[in-house]
Amino acid sequence: MTIQGTKIRRVGILTGGGDCSGLNAVIRAVTRAAIIQQGIEVIGIEGGFDGLISNQTGKLTIKSTKDILTLGGTILGTTNKGNPFEYRTRDGNGDIQVKDCSQKVVDTFKLLKLDCLFVVGGEGTLEIGYKFYKKGIPVIGIPKTIDNDLEKTDYTFGFQTAVQVACDAMDRLHTTGKSHHRVMILEVMGRNAGWIALEAGIAGGAHIILIPEIEYNLGNVVKKIRLRANGGSPFSIIMIAEGAKESGGQTVKAQGAKERLQGVEKLGGVGFYLAKQIEKQIDLEVRTTVLGHIQRGGSPNSFDRVLGTRLGSFAVDAAVKGKFGTMVALKTPDVVLVDLKTLAGKVRCVSKSSQLIQCAESIGINMGRKAM
Numbered sequence: 001m002t003i004q005g006t007k008i009r010r011v012g013i014l015t016g017g018g019d020c021s022g023l024n025a026v027i028r029a030v031t032r033a034a035i036i037q038q039g040i041e042v043i044g045i046e047g048g049f050d051g052l053i054s055n056q057t058g059k060l061t062i063k064s065t066k067d068i069l070t071l072g073g074t075i076l077g078t079t080n081k082g083n084p085f086e087y088r089t090r091d092g093n094g095d096i097q098v099k100d101c102s103q104k105v106v107d108t109f110k111l112l113k114l115d116c117l118f119v120v121g122g123e124g125t126l127e128i129g130y131k132f133y134k135k136g137i138p139v140i141g142i143p144k145t146i147d148n149d150l151e152k153t154d155y156t157f158g159f160q161t162a163v164q165v166a167c168d169a170m171d172r173l174h175t176t177g178k179s180h181h182r183v184m185i186l187e188v189m190g191r192n193a194g195w196i197a198l199e200a201g202i203a204g205g206a207h208i209i210l211i212p213e214i215e216y217n218l219g220n221v222v223k224k225i226r227l228r229a230n231g232g233s234p235f236s237i238i239m240i241a242e243g244a245k246e247s248g249g250q251t252v253k254a255q256g257a258k259e260r261l262q263g264v265e266k267l268g269g270v271g272f273y274l275a276k277q278i279e280k281q282i283d284l285e286v287r288t289t290v291l292g293h294i295q296r297g298g299s300p301n302s303f304d305r306v307l308g309t310r311l312g313s314f315a316v317d318a319a320v321k322g323k324f325g326t327m328v329a330l331k332t333p334d335v336v337l338v339d340l341k342t343l344a345g346k347v348r349c350v351s352k353s354s355q356l357i358q359c360a361e362s363i364g365i366n367m368g369r370k371a372m
C-alpha cells in the first residue's frame with residue numbers, strides 16, 4: 001500500500017519476539033533518521049505489542065538513544081508471548097485463557113496519533129504485524145533474529161553476531177578437546193533452521209555438523225569419529241543445532257521447561273542425547289556444551305551494527321514515501337522493500353542441496369548423511 005501525500009508526523013517502534021544483538025542499533029537509526037531527516041517524532045513502545053495493549057510508551061530522542069549502538073538487548077524490552085490476536089493469560093486457577101486483544105492495539109495506535117508502526121521482529125512478530133496492517137495500521141517490518149530463517153532477506157541482523165559467538169566457543173572447545181582426546185559437542189540455537197550451526201561449524205573447523213534440515217545417521221557420525229581416531233586424531237568436534245534429529249527420530253524438547261504461555265515448544269538437549277548415543281559405541285569421553293542465550297546477548301558485531309543502521313534508516317525513508325505493508329530487506333548490496341504478505345507464515349531453512357552444504361562436505365565435514 002502506498003499512501004501518497006500523507007505527511008508523517010509521528011511514528012511508533014516496537015521490538016517483538018526473542019531479542020538479538022543489533023536491536024538497539026535499529027532503534028537508534030530509526031530515531032535519528034526520523035528526527036534529523038524529517039523532523040518526525042518517535043514513540044518507543046515497550047514490551048512488543050504488549051505496550052500497545054497497556055499503552056506503555058515513551059518518546060525517543062537523539063539524547064535517549066545516545067550510546068546504545070553497541071548495547072545488546074533492546075531498550076524497549078520484548079516478549080515472545082505477546083500475540084494480541086491470541087493473547088494468553090492465566091486465570092486464578094492457573095489455567096490458560098486466550099482472548100483477542102487486537103482491537104486494543106488499534107485503539108492505542110489511534111490514541112497515540114501514530115502515522116506508522118515499525119515492527120522489528122522475526123517471522124512470528126512480522127506475521128502479527130501483517131495482520132495489523134490488514135486491520136488498517138500502516139506497518140513497516142524490520143527483520144531480526146539470530147536464526148536467520150526469514151525469507152526475502154539475505155541476512156537478518158543478530159545472526160552474524162550469534163555465529164561469531166558460536167565460532168569463538170568452537171575454537172575454545174577445540175583446544176580442550178584435542179588436549180584430552182575427547183569428543184566435544186556444541187549445541188547451538190536456531191530452532192528449525194541450521195544456519196547458525198552450519199556457518200559457525202564451518203568457521204570453527206567442526207568435523208561433524210548436524211542440522212535440522214538433514215536427519216543424521218548415527219552410524220555415519222560414529223564412523224567419522226573412528227576414522228579420525230584411527231588416522232591419529234583421537235578427538236572430534238561436533239556442532240549440532242538444537243532442532244537436529246536422528247533419522248526417523250524426534251526433535252528433543254527442553255526438559256523441565258515450564259509450559260510456555262504462547263504454546264511454542266522449547267527445543268534443547270539434543271547435544272546430551274547425541275553424547276549418550278556416541279558413548280555407547282566409542283571408547284572416547286564425550287562432553288556437551290549448550291551455548292544457549294549467550295548467542296543472543298551482548299554487543300552486536302560490526303556487520304549487525306551496520307545492517308541494523310541501514311534497515312532502520314531505510315525504514316524511515318519508506319514510511320515517508322508511504323510504503324506500508326512492507327518489510328525492509330537486505331538484497332546485497334542494497335536494502336530493498338518486500339511485501340509483508342509474501343512472508344507471512346514462511347520460514348527459510350537451509351536447502352539440502354545448497355552450495356554451503358556442498359562446500360562443507362567437499363572439505364570432509366560430515367553432515368550426518370554420508371559415511372565419510
Ligand code: F6P
Pocket residue numbers: 018080122145146147189190191242266267296
Ligand atoms: O528464535 C530465537 C531463539 O533464540 C531460537 O533460536 C530458540 O529456539 C528460541 O529463540 C529460544 O527461546 P527462549 O528465549 O524463549 O528460550
